[in-house]
Amino acid sequence: MGINYLRARWFGLMFIGLLSVLCGAIVSIDALDNSLYFPLSFFAAILLIEGIATVLLALNDAGGQKTLRYIKGSSFIIAALLILAGHHEGNIVLSLVFGTLFLVDGLLQIISAHLVRYPAWRYVMFGGLVEIAVAISFYQPYPSNYEGTVPYFLGIALLFAGWNMIMLAYKVCRMSEQTTTAPSGTACSLQGPVDGANSGLGSDEARALVIHIWTPVGTSASAVVRQPITSRYIAAVDNNGVISTGHAALESPEGIYISLYPKDEIEHSPEAFIQLLRATCENNVPGRFLPDYHTESEEWCHSTVKVHIRNYDEQRLKLFWQQYQKDNTYNLTHRNCSSTVARALEAALAGASQRLYGHHGGWETFFKFLVRPELWIAVQIRRRAETMAWTPGLILDYARVLSILVDKQPSGSWLDTFRWSVRRMIELRQQWRRETPIQR
Numbered sequence: 001m002g003i004n005y006l007r008a009r010w011f012g013l014m015f016i017g018l019l020s021v022l023c024g025a026i027v028s029i030d031a032l033d034n035s036l037y038f039p040l041s042f043f044a045a046i047l048l049i050e051g052i053a054t055v056l057l058a059l060n061d062a063g064g065q066k067t068l069r070y071i072k073g074s075s076f077i078i079a080a081l082l083i084l085a086g087h088h089e090g091n092i093v094l095s096l097v098f099g100t101l102f103l104v105d106g107l108l109q110i111i112s113a114h115l116v117r118y119p120a121w122r123y124v125m126f127g128g129l130v131e132i133a134v135a136i137s138f139y140q141p142y143p144s145n146y147e148g149t150v151p152y153f154l155g156i157a158l159l160f161a162g163w164n165m166i167m168l169a170y171k172v173c174r175m176s177e178q179t180t181t182a183p184s185g186t187a188c189s190l191q192g193p194v195d196g197a198n199s200g201l202g203s204d205e206a207r208a209l210v211i212h213i214w215t216p217v218g219t220s221a222s223a224v225v226r227q228p229i230t231s232r233y234i235a236a237v238d239n240n241g242v243i244s245t246g247h248a249a250l251e252s253p254e255g256i257y258i259s260l261y262p263k264d265e266i267e268h269s270p271e272a273f274i275q276l277l278r279a280t281c282e283n284n285v286p287g288r289f290l291p292d293y294h295t296e297s298e299e300w301c302h303s304t305v306k307v308h309i310r311n312y313d314e315q316r317l318k319l320f321w322q323q324y325q326k327d328n329t330y331n332l333t334h335r336n337c338s339s340t341v342a343r344a345l346e347a348a349l350a351g352a353s354q355r356l357y358g359h360h361g362g363w364e365t366f367f368k369f370l371v372r373p374e375l376w377i378a379v380q381i382r383r384r385a386e387t388m389a390w391t392p393g394l395i396l397d398y399a400r401v402l403s404i405l406v407d408k409q410p411s412g413s414w415l416d417t418f419r420w421s422v423r424r425m426i427e428l429r430q431q432w433r434r435e436t437p438i439q440r
Contacts, residue, residue, distance in 0.1 A: 001354075001369070002350045002353075003175055003350065004351075005351065005354065005365075005366075006168070006172040009366075010170075010173040011169070012363070013165055013166075013168060014165075014166060014169035014170070014173075016165055017161075017162045017163070017164075017165030017166035017168075017169060018162065020158045020159075020161050020162030020165060021158070021163060021166070023155075023158050024154075024156065024157070024158030024160075024161075024162055025155070026155070027151050027152075027154055027158065028151075028155030028156060028159065029155075030151060030155075031144060031150075031151040031155060032143055032144060032148060038154075040083060041083075043151075043154075044079075044083035044084045044150075045080070045084075047076045047077075047079055047083070048081070050073075050076050051073045051074070051075070051076030051079075051080060052077065053073075054069050054076065055069070055073035055074070055077070058070050058073060068373045068374055068404070069373060072373040079150075082094055083150055091147060091149045091150075094146075094149045094150060094153075095138045095139065095149045096138075096139070098149065098153045099134075099136070099137075099139045100135070101135075102135035102138065103132060103135035105128075105131055106127075106128040106129065106131030106134075107128065107132070108128075108384075108387075108388075109124050109128035110128035112387050112389075113125045113387060116333050116334075116389055117278050117280055118333070118387075118389075124387050137152075138153075208308040208309055208310045209250060209251070209253075209308065209310075209312050209317075209348060210252075210293075210307070210308055211248065211249075211250055211306065211307040211308075211309070211341060211345065211395065211399040212248065212249040212250070212251060212259075212293065212303035212305075212306055213246070213247075213303055213304055213306070213307070213392050213396045213399075214247040214248070214300075214301070214303050214392060215246050215305065215393065216234075216244045216245055216246040216392065216393070217244075233393035234393070245391065246304075246391070246393070247261070247300075247392060248337045248338045248340075248341045248392045248396075249290070249296065249303070249341065250344050250345065251292075252317060252348075254314050254317075254318070256318060257291060257293060258289070258321060258340060258341060258344045259289060259290040259293075259296055259340075260287050260288075260289060260328075260330060260335075260336065261288055261289075261290060261330070262285050262286070262288075262330045263285065263286040263287055263288045263330070264285065264286070278333070283331055283333075284335075285329075285330050286328060286329070286330065287328045289328065307396065307400055307403055308403065309348075309349070309399070309402065309407060310407055311352045311355055311356055311406040311407050312349055312352065312406075313348055313349070313350055314348070316347050316350050316351075317344060317347055317348040319347075320347035320348075321344065324340070324343065324344070332389075336389070336390065337392075338385075338389075338391055338392055338394065338395045339389075339390040341390075341395055342382075342385065342390050342398065345398075345399065345402065349402060349406055352406040356407075356409060374401050374404050374405040375405060378398060378401045378405060381401065382398065385398070
């Protein structure tokens with residue numbers, strides 16, 4: 001959306017956040033007082049309609065966009081059918097699913113915060129404990145005997161979403177007009193004009209940002225031990241015990257190349273690796289910025305995967321890079337190659353929503369983005385990276401989702417699909433009447 005866009009609407013964001021918190025509190029209390037007034041069947045019907053409409057819209061999409069909409073639509077349909085079934089077993093299943101989601105997320109936050117020790121890690125550990133407490137409340141039947149599972153989950157979701165919206169409004173209200181946020185929560189002031197943007201959505205890949213990813217498995221010198229999730233998102237260990245974490249870089253057609261690497265190779269032995277995960281000052285080492293992709297590929301190897309993004313602001317990217325490269329500090333978890341690419345990518349994509357939809361004001365663009373599943377997946381990836389560490393695997397997923405979000409508009413709303421279906425039915429009916437001979 002861009003900081004300027006959000007800053008001009010901070011009061012509206014604050015109001016939405018407060019309203020969401022109020023509604024969440026009311027719905028949660030209603031779910032737990034053993035006297036349910038929440039329109040459960042009506043809510044399930046809305047979920048079912050939205051799920052079916054999303055699946056229908058996915059038929060006109062392609063690639064990752066189609067997959068994400070199938071997942072969203074299927075999830076909504078399954079949840080709606082479980083609610084409409086009206087059986088006690090369906091409520092128990094939903095309670096176990098919701099409770100497990102909160103439990104796993106809370107445990108991951110606590111473990112990663114304890115290991116990495118990034119700034120404000122204690123607050124994140126407290127948030128993890130809160131999520132575990134919420135998970136326990138889902139598991140135990142008191143007081144509604146699982147009958148209030150859905151409204152309770154909806155109320156908790158509204159509470160968390162409202163709180164996040166309030167914090168967003170508070171932060172953007174205090175920021176200057178030419179500011180971009182970084183994944184670590186820090187802010188980089190961008191002085192100078194930022195109106196010039198490359199909005200060539202119809203151009204080819206020659207006018208696109210290229211995010212280069214060297215995956216841990218692809219950069220290992222020998223065969224790796226099979227650990228799918230660990231090798232994909234953290235590190236790969238070969239048969240000799242050598243750890244490979246992969247690498248990430250960003251290249252723009254204007255000649256900007258962003259690739260941060262330690263000046264001296266860091267020893268990745270299994271004994272020292274846990275200590276290196278700490279995002280503390282003692283693990284800061286001098287880094288170096290490689291000049292271009294050709295040099296890096298010649299020194300090492302070609303990137304394993306490339307992601308292209310056309311809708312970006314070249315001026316913001318340039319201003320970000322001018323300031324960021326003044327500090328060559330490298331930290332394996334807090335300021336590494338992947339976190340550098342994430343910050344640069346978010347600086348370059350500021351205001352991409354208005355370039356995509358052609359709107360320069362109002363709330364229409366905001367709500368269009370708010371209902372897109374790609375946004376919520378990007379939020380979860382970014383949140384996981386902030387509470388653990390940015391890795392090449394997370395950057396790969398993040399860049400892919402953002403490329404769909406900022407370069408491709410969805411096929412249309414469910415109302416557009418309904419209108420198209422009715423119009424198509426009328427056209428087919430008229431065609432059938434013209435081709436069918438009149439019976440006398």
